[in-house]
Amino acid sequence: MTTYDIALIGFGGVNRTLAKLIAARGEALRSELGFGLRVVAITDLHLGSLAKPEGIDLSLALRLDGGSDNFSGYGGSADTNNEAVIRNCTADIICEATFTIPEDGEPAVSHVRWALESGKSVCTTNKGPVAHRGAQLTSLAEQNGVHFEFEGAVMSGTPVIRLAKKMFAGLKLNGFEGILNGTSNYVLGRMEAGLDFEAAISEAQELGYAEANPAADIEGYDVQLKVLILANELLDAGIELKDVKRQGITTVTPENIQKATREGRRWKLLGTARRNPDGSVTASVSPIALHLGHGLAGVSGATNAVSFDTDLLGAVTVSGPGAGRVETAYALLSDIIAIHTDRTEMAANV
Ligand SMILES: NC(=O)C1=CN([C@@H]2O[C@H](COP(=O)(O)OP(=O)(O)OC[C@H]3O[C@@H](n4cnc5c(N)ncnc54)[C@H](O)[C@@H]3O)[C@@H](O)[C@H]2O)C=CC1
């Protein structure tokens, strides 16, 4: 039976949860999915780096929480050494889950590039590399005969990108509108219930929904990246970050929320893209007070939903978890499953 060796770049909420899943359910996954998973390298800003071709003891790695307790005491280094680890470790697949940096996607763009150049497939939940360098990295993966998978970059583990690419074949997409940030949606819901803005953000952080810098969520940068990803991947828009107009929820006051409630409306942060008659695509992120009858008005908490406008089916809406450690770790697992399926099919066709 195949075993995939994997490296975890960034050992925070998402990759730790993937490690816990592998540690707790490795045997069940092996019998259900037909392949095993072994972690052979981990890097993190707080822990340094550790590479072991024979496999890392995950219970030990999961006990370490940074500070003076880092990998240097366990045969590794206090430095991340990302380039050396990514290029030289024995992994088949790199799971990249470091911070998303909205401006240019670095250093994750480099992490992905180093992996693909050295013949390793990449699964990432990091929006930065996909939004800023998606097309180039996909082509680099093809040149090197490996995979670049990023289902978790939009709506965490809820299948959207792969589903739309495969299942919307034969349909023309005219655009989409969606609730694409779990944190903002959660915060708006909690404010509607009477909580103040800061307390609602703290809750979203504790629940593992928020970015390391939650300004990325509430000021709309996160949705801007997700709109860019969906527009380029699904509408072939060929647009850049600057083409997606952005406004977050920081301008929505408790008074705005109460007024909306009295008027039978509810505030939502919407990400939209629409194809124009000349073929260009207009995209934006902004808060809007939706009528309660609108299809997206009832989407609550960290749930996300995106409604695609198609020529033959009209609106097709996909809804599910948009954030959360377990939900996003599952996205990485779904990427690994996609790689395995593709490799198995290719081997069968040789
Ligand atoms: N948590 C969620 O619900 C979702 C998260 N994502 C994305 O997944 C990624 C990971 O998310 P979380 O695990 O929640 O974040 P996190 O903040 O809990 O963990 C990120 C980890 O990466 C490490 N790190 C940062 N820069 C690094 C570098 N240069 N080298 C090595 N390690 C580095 C940090 O020390 C931290 O432990 C982020 O890009 C996030 O935007 C995507 C979908 C949902």
Ligand SMILES: N[C@@H](CC=O)C(=O)O
């Ligand atoms: N911070 C993001 C996590 C997923 O991308 C969110 O809240 O949606």
